[in-house]
Amino acid sequence: MxxxxxxxxxxxxxxxxxxxxxxxxxxxxxxxxxxxxxxxxxxxxxxxxxxxxxxxxxxxxxxxxxxxxxxxxxxxxxxLAAPDGTLHPVQQAMRENHALQCGFCTPGVVCTFAALLDRNEQTNEAELVKAMSGHICRCTGYQGIRKAAKALAEGTVGQGATA
Ligand code: FES
Ligand code: FES
Missing domain, CATH: 3.10.20.30 (Beta-grasp domain)
Incomplete structure (x- = not known):
């Protein structure tokens, strides 16, 4: 080779x-x-x-x-995090919404969301949820990840968990 x-x-x-x-x-x-x-x-x-x-x-x-x-x-x-350790908004949203358990799928999910939002910060919830379809998570039942997507789309990251 x-x-x-x-x-x-x-x-x-x-x-x-x-x-x-x-x-x-x-x-x-x-x-x-x-x-x-x-x-x-x-x-x-x-x-x-x-x-x-x-x-x-x-x-x-x-x-x-x-x-x-x-x-x-x-x-x-x-x-993704800032040099001072400040989490990227996607990481913060995942954290606030308990969107991970074992964390195996998490790096991939945050990269997908971050790439979408960095390209277009107006990316809506439906587009983020659609992008989730490219990720398998064996732990969370996806609800926490969906909540993180909703918080990112609605600009409520930093205000606590999404309902
Ligand atoms: S390891 Fe690449 S898609 Fe599963
Ligand atoms: S948090 Fe375990 S696979 Fe997603």
């Missing part, structure tokens, strides 16, 4: 490594970058756990090869 030098910016830091052509972006981020907030679940594009943001778009990192992301700007869930 051929090896390739791959370079990208991940959460503001340069990541450069040589990897096999078959290495997924998710495995590359975890193994070569140490970004273990990227969770690998099904590894065939179904569960959404591995979702990261590549050049502004939510991407399933198990379906993208690391070599395809050469030169890209990547954000994982670890890169």
């Amino acid at each position: 051929s090896e390739h030098k791959v370079e990208m910016t991940v959460n503001g830091a340069r990541l450069c490594a040589t990897t096999e052509a078959r290495t997924s972006l998710g495995d590359f981020l975890r193994s070569d970058g140490g970004w273990t907030g990227v969770h690998m679940g099904c590894e065939h594009g179904v569960c959404g756990a591995c979702t990261v943001i590549v050049d502004g778009a939510a991407v399933r990192s198990c379906l993208m090869l690391a070599v395809q992301a050469d030169g890209a700007t990547v954000t994982t869930a670890e890169g």
Whole structure:
């Protein structure tokens, strides 16, 4: 298998490594970058756990090869909070609405919501809920995540849990 030098910016830091052509972006981020907030679940594009943001778009990192992301700007869930630790509004909404239990699906969900809202802060509740359909959560029954989506759409994050 051929090896390739791959370079990208991940959460503001340069990541450069040589990897096999078959290495997924998710495995590359975890193994070569140490970004273990990227969770690998099904590894065939179904569960959404591995979702990261590549050049502004939510991407399933198990379906993208690391070599395809050469030169890209990547954000994982670890890169969403501000440098002082202030949570991203999506993270805050998830926290306030008890939208996670084991947390395995959570990095992917927050990246999907963050990518949508960063592109269009007017993204409505229906659009956020539709985006949830790309994520499997075995714990929460989805209600907390739906409440987080509602809070984000209504701009009530920071005011406590959504009814
Ligand atoms: S691990 Fe990528 S979609 Fe499940
Ligand atoms: S919180 Fe456990 S899978 Fe979603």
